[in-house]
Amino acid sequence: MSVSALDLAQGAGRAPVGGPAGGATPGERGFAGAMKGAAIAVALVLVGVLIFLAVRGGPAFFAGAADLPAHAGNFLSLAAPLAFGSLWVAVIALAVASLPSIGVALAATIYAPSARFGRLLGAVLDLLAAVPSVVFGLWGLMVLAPAMVPLYDWAHQHLGWLPFFAGQPSVTGRTVLTAGLVVAVMILPIMAAMCRESFALTPPALMEAAYALGATRWEMVRTAVLPVARSGIVAGGMLGLGRALGETMAVAMVLSATPGLISVNVISAENPSTIAAFIASTFPESTGSKVSALIALGLVLFAISLVVSILGRRFAKTGVAK
Amino acid sequence: MTLTLTRKAPQSDAVATFASCRPTWRRRTKDRLATTAVVGAAVLTAVPLTLVIWAAIQRGSERLDLTLFTNSMRGVVGQGGGLLHALTGTLLITAATAVISIPLGISAAIYLTEYGGQTRLASITRRAVDIMVSIPSIVAGLAAYALFSLLLGPGTRSGLAGAVALAMIMIPVVVRASEEVLRLVPGDLREAGLALGSPKWRVIWRIVLPTALPGLTAGSVLGVARIIGETAPLLLVAGFTDAMNYNLAEGRMATLPVYIYTQWSAKGLDTAAYDQRAWAGALVLMAVVVVLQVAARALPPQIAKLRRNR
Amino acid sequence: MTATVPNSMTNSKAVAAATATGTAQDAARLAAPTPGVGSPGAHAAVGSMSIDNVSCFYGSHLAVADVSLEIPGRAVTAFIGPSGCGKSTLLRAINRMHEVIPGAKAVGSIKLDGVDLYTKGIDPVSVRSKVGMVFQKPNPFPAMSIKDNVLAGLIIRGARPRGSAADELVERCLTRAHLWDEVKDRLKKSGDSLSGGQQQRLCIARAIAVQPDVVLMDEPCSALDPISTLAIEELMRDLARDYTVVVVTHNMAQANRISDVTAFFSLASAGQPGRLVEAGLTTDIFSAPKVTATRDYIDGRFG
Numbered sequence: 001m002s003v004s005a006l007d008l009a010q011g012a013g014r015a016p017v018g019g020p021a022g023g024a025t026p027g028e029r030g031f032a033g034a035m036k037g038a039a040i041a042v043a044l045v046l047v048g049v050l051i052f053l054a055v056r057g058g059p060a061f062f063a064g065a066a067d068l069p070a071h072a073g074n075f076l077s078l079a080a081p082l083a084f085g086s087l088w089v090a091v092i093a094l095a096v097a098s099l100p101s102i103g104v105a106l107a108a109t110i111y112a113p114s115a116r117f118g119r120l121l122g123a124v125l126d127l128l129a130a131v132p133s134v135v136f137g138l139w140g141l142m143v144l145a146p147a148m149v150p151l152y153d154w155a156h157q158h159l160g161w162l163p164f165f166a167g168q169p170s171v172t173g174r175t176v177l178t179a180g181l182v183v184a185v186m187i188l189p190i191m192a193a194m195c196r197e198s199f200a201l202t203p204p205a206l207m208e209a210a211y212a213l214g215a216t217r218w219e220m221v222r223t224a225v226l227p228v229a230r231s232g233i234v235a236g237g238m239l240g241l242g243r244a245l246g247e248t249m250a251v252a253m254v255l256s257a258t259p260g261l262i263s264v265n266v267i268s269a270e271n272p273s274t275i276a277a278f279i280a281s282t283f284p285e286s287t288g289s290k291v292s293a294l295i296a297l298g299l300v301l302f303a304i305s306l307v308v309s310i311l312g313r314r315f316a317k318t319g320v321a322k
Numbered sequence: 323m324t325l326t327l328t329r330k331a332p333q334s335d336a337v338a339t340f341a342s343c344r345p346t347w348r349r350r351t352k353d354r355l356a357t358t359a360v361v362g363a364a365v366l367t368a369v370p371l372t373l374v375i376w377a378a379i380q381r382g383s384e385r386l387d388l389t390l391f392t393n394s395m396r397g398v399v400g401q402g403g404g405l406l407h408a409l410t411g412t413l414l415i416t417a418a419t420a421v422i423s424i425p426l427g428i429s430a431a432i433y434l435t436e437y438g439g440q441t442r443l444a445s446i447t448r449r450a451v452d453i454m455v456s457i458p459s460i461v462a463g464l465a466a467y468a469l470f471s472l473l474l475g476p477g478t479r480s481g482l483a484g485a486v487a488l489a490m491i492m493i494p495v496v497v498r499a500s501e502e503v504l505r506l507v508p509g510d511l512r513e514a515g516l517a518l519g520s521p522k523w524r525v526i527w528r529i530v531l532p533t534a535l536p537g538l539t540a541g542s543v544l545g546v547a548r549i550i551g552e553t554a555p556l557l558l559v560a561g562f563t564d565a566m567n568y569n570l571a572e573g574r575m576a577t578l579p580v581y582i583y584t585q586w587s588a589k590g591l592d593t594a595a596y597d598q599r600a601w602a603g604a605l606v607l608m609a610v611v612v613v614l615q616v617a618a619r620a621l622p623p624q625i626a627k628l629r630r631n632r
Numbered sequence: 633m634t635a636t637v638p639n640s641m642t643n644s645k646a647v648a649a650a651t652a653t654g655t656a657q658d659a660a661r662l663a664a665p666t667p668g669v670g671s672p673g674a675h676a677a678v679g680s681m682s683i684d685n686v687s688c689f690y691g692s693h694l695a696v697a698d699v700s701l702e703i704p705g706r707a708v709t710a711f712i713g714p715s716g717c718g719k720s721t722l723l724r725a726i727n728r729m730h731e732v733i734p735g736a737k738a739v740g741s742i743k744l745d746g747v748d749l750y751t752k753g754i755d756p757v758s759v760r761s762k763v764g765m766v767f768q769k770p771n772p773f774p775a776m777s778i779k780d781n782v783l784a785g786l787i788i789r790g791a792r793p794r795g796s797a798a799d800e801l802v803e804r805c806l807t808r809a810h811l812w813d814e815v816k817d818r819l820k821k822s823g824d825s826l827s828g829g830q831q832q833r834l835c836i837a838r839a840i841a842v843q844p845d846v847v848l849m850d851e852p853c854s855a856l857d858p859i860s861t862l863a864i865e866e867l868m869r870d871l872a873r874d875y876t877v878v879v880v881t882h883n884m885a886q887a888n889r890i891s892d893v894t895a896f897f898s899l900a901s902a903g904q905p906g907r908l909v910e911a912g913l914t915t916d917i918f919s920a921p922k923v924t925a926t927r928d929y930i931d932g933r934f935g
Contacts, residue, residue: 031523032437038429039438039447042493046450049457049490052468103363111360114734121364123619128371130611132551134579135604138586139374142381142597185370192367205771209835211732213785213842214761216345218356223788227775246458248554249583276460280554284561287477291467298464302457309456344758349789 053302057295067289069282070259078293079300081262085176085272086301089251090244092180092266097188098237104188105195110202110225111217122196129189137253140182145173145254152177152267163264170269174256177266182250187240194239198232199225231315238312242305245276252277275301375608382605385598390606395564395576400592405603407566408581411481415560415577416550418485418570419492424542426489427496434497435504436526447497454494462490463555470559481567481575484560488552492545499541503534540618547614551607553579578607678705679745679845679876681726686740687905688721688730695721697905699740701895705845708868708877710887710914713897714929718906719880722897723848726878727763728756744845761785763846764839769855770831772823772838779819781834782806785842801841809837810867829860836867840875847871849879853886865890884930888918896926 065073072078104121112118152169159165169175206224215223226233257273265271273281279294279301286294345353393404430447438444466487470478507530515525531538561574562584585600681703688696696718703709711719724730725738728749741748749759772781782802786792793801802819806812811833815826823834832852839847849868853861868890871877881887887894895911910923921927 028521028523031526035429035433035437036443038426039433039443041426042430042454042497043443043447043450045490045493046454048469049454049462049465052465052472053461056468056471057464099359100363100366103360104367107360107364111357112734121367124368124371126619127612127615128367130547130551130615131371131374132553132579132607132611134551134553134582135374135378135608138582138600138604139377141586143373143377188367203771205767205769206773208729208732208765208767209771209773209838210784210788211729212727212760212765212767213788213838214345214757215788216349216353216757218353219349219788219790221356223773223784227773242456246460248458248460249557249579252554253583253586276458276554279460279464280557283558291471291476295464295468298461302461305456305458305461306453309452313452344755345789350755 053295053299057292057297057299060289060293060296063289063293068293069286069290070278072260075293075296077260079275079297081260081272082275082278082297083300083304084262085257086245086274086276086304088264088272089176089180089183089247089255089274090241092177093183093187093244094237094241096181096184097191097240101188101191101236101240102195102233105192105199106221106225108192108196109199110207110221125189125192125196128185129193131186133186133247133249134253136182136186137250140178140250140254141174144182145175145178148173148175148178148181155267164266167265167268169267170256172256172269174254174271175267175269176255176271179251179255179271180266182254183244183247186247186250187243190243191236191240194236195229195233198229198236201232202228235312235316238308238315242308242312245305245308246301247274248276248280252280257281378601378605378608381598381601382603382608385602386605390599390602394566396566398564399590401595403595403599405578405581405599405606407563408576408578408603409606410566410568411560411575412550412578414568414570415481415484415488415556415575416546418482419488419549420542420546422485422489423492423496423545427493427545428500428538428542430493430497431500431504432526432531434501436522436530451494451497454490455498457490459491459552460554460558463487463558465490466555467559479559479561479574480572481560481570484556484575484577485570487555487559488549491552491555492549495545495548496541499544500534500538503537503541504530506537507533543614543618547611547618550614551579551611553583556580557583578603578610582607680705681745681846681876681878682743683722683726684741684743686722686725686738686742688718688725688738689736690733691735694905696725697907699897699908701908701911703876703878704893705745705876706872706874707892708872708879708890709893709895710891711878711880711895711897712882712884712887712929713906713909714899715882716902716906717897717899719895719897720850721906723850723878723880724765726846726848727765728759729765731756761842762844763848764842764844765848765850766832766835766839766852768851770828770835772826772831772834774822774824776823777820778815778823778826778834781823782837782841784838805837805841806834808840808871809833810863810870811837827860829856829863832856832860832864833867836864836871840871844875846876846878849877851880851882854882861886888914894918896921896923896929898925898929 060067061075063075065071068075068078070078104125108118108121108125112121149169149171152165152173152175155165156167156169202225206228207220210220210224251274255271255273255277256269257277258270259273259278261270261272263270263272275297279297283291283294389402390404391406391409393402394407395403395405396407434444434447438447466483469486470480470483511529511533512525515529516522520528556577557580560577560580562580563574563576567573567575582600582603585596585603589596683699683701683703686696686699687694699722711723713719721730726742726749728738730736730738738750741750743749744762748754749763772778773784776784776787779798779802780787782805783792783798786801792798803812803816806815811830814830815821815834818825823831826834832855836847836852852868853864856864865886868877868879872892879887879891891914893911894914894917896909896917897906898909899906910917910921910926912922917926918930921930
């Protein structure tokens, strides 16, 4: 169905050229119709995505052990540990990235010594956002992970009483924490972009008011910048969380995963997998009903990201209303 | 004649006079700590970027030879081989994605700005775009797989399926960017055209679109930049092969990101050779990404805002 | 150069002035002993300012050139002149707000009670707590209540007063800003809920809550209606009993009504730096300006 609408849209390019020079009505109708068709097609693409996923994935929600990958007894016991893993990695990434993203956004706006410096920092952030996740994955597993091993040994020795650092640390460094760090680097520019936009919208009048009352720069930021930008910061965090949940390749490559495991240990050799990483690493070798199960997992991931993005937009809107 | 009231206080006295209202040590320390933290965050952001670029250059250059660009991986099990087939696949699939997404995205944006206004369809389309932006890329891959397996039977892999998956990611980016650019076209330009007696579609075609062209181009470049490094959906639906494949409609097609992944994940005995190729692929992909970024930056400044909305 | 003799403000106009263009007669008039004024040393505490050879830059662009001016303590000084003549820039240089803009700097010396505010080692933050500022558009903090807005200067410093001390301070400052009766029943409401004129008086209360010696006002009435303007004008006169008030205004009649001293700034042409043309007692400037440019400007405005 989206294919026919697509034809309509491509017709849009031809309509004006072929249209009669003076004949307004047919030309107008054709052009307007083509544009409208494109708008319908875009909406239908989404409907299509949902239908295809539901048709191919739906049966797996009720599938038994024989039709599921990773020796899961039922769909819930397959999905729950993976959903936990996705959230766990995403939360770690968010926790790591949130303060630096606010900091770098402040550096690019309020603290920037010149507009040029702000632009330079913006370019760094844009470039960081553009690095493909497969490259981050390669870097994470071959450069970052080995470098983290001594740190994990240290954490185990001195902080081993915390459940996060209990047990034997991984000798490869390919742990949940390493994956979280890589994902943190990936979502940092996305969150920073939202923060940067909110900070740039701070009314200069409020900044001046704070300075004129004898505020230091940090006191000015706390009084005039952060309260106004709060909703933007939260919306940026939600956007970052959404990206982190959907991040696939970097996690699939960095994480040495044991599907089905639920554990809060962040430095162990045995790690929970994430929905996206599990799909990517299992899909190429799967067939038939196993594929359906993976598609159903995709639906679950979609639902989670959708909730996060709706929450994020709601926060962003309250900001605008103020 | 001069009447001096208070003059020439020694400097140290001057400082002393203000000592009473000077910020306390606590306040000054907090301010300094905050500044340090902000500068630290900026440096911290540059560190991973530098490390990744450095790693790609250092390790990627080991295999950055001519063979890399002239050979595929056909029949290669150890040293040698290249990524020509993957580069070709990336170009073909990206081109196909652009051919689907750019006309469709810009047309939908034209409807939203010029015709739709506050209609029901416009608000539905906008909401659909909002939701599509939040689709994880792997889910787009699954959806494309589901579509093609319904049409052509299970297990199908093709470049076209990859392009359809990537289009699901690129379309919302193009729609959003184009809508914002079209809104920047001043309304009186449209009115001027209509006042000359031109029909609306001609005004859009001859006046609005040419005015917005640089912005629409930038939006499209951004869309391409967004998908060129995508791995997960292509891994699912375009699959991987060691050989050349020029046919989008049929057969597995290698792409640069998937090439990097499989060089690492499906190593042969000579692991060093595979790692070298993976890094060489990463270097080439990074170079492509940087070129696209620079191209998008070279476009007019009012587009700057769009870049951040990705 | 000449200097000033601020004194008790019993009559409507302070006896005070002095200028870059001042003359001996001017100084003689000002030097006339005034009953009740103590030794020169006593003036150190009343917030008189002297501006010496001050120039202000935005990057390499010279916006204000070489201004020297005495500002009497506890009196109202008005800066007037055409747009772009640098009067706001100079005002912002007085409490070192000018340098908040990246690339902006000021040279010369500005003394408050004899202490150069640009002395190395003086933190601009401490200058701003001695020299407060009220802006063209009222700018209460939207996320704070009316009460917290008054206390903002202290909250910012991490020294929020509690309990009755806070209530007393809020009442005193709001009363001083002629706003208490209008807002005493809704101190918890947001500052945004007030009218423009009320917001501006709230900003004045906020400025005086940190106990400055000087209050600078940058066209404080230009965004307000005539009735609110009248209220602020009255307030400015009243404030001059305790504070040195410096006000930038476009409104000639306003300058004439409220100020004791007027400084007229102008510029040769667009893009040229602004300069001080003439300063003196407001009565003199408006009745018998010494410089033709001043007379032309005042006549042009008055018709």
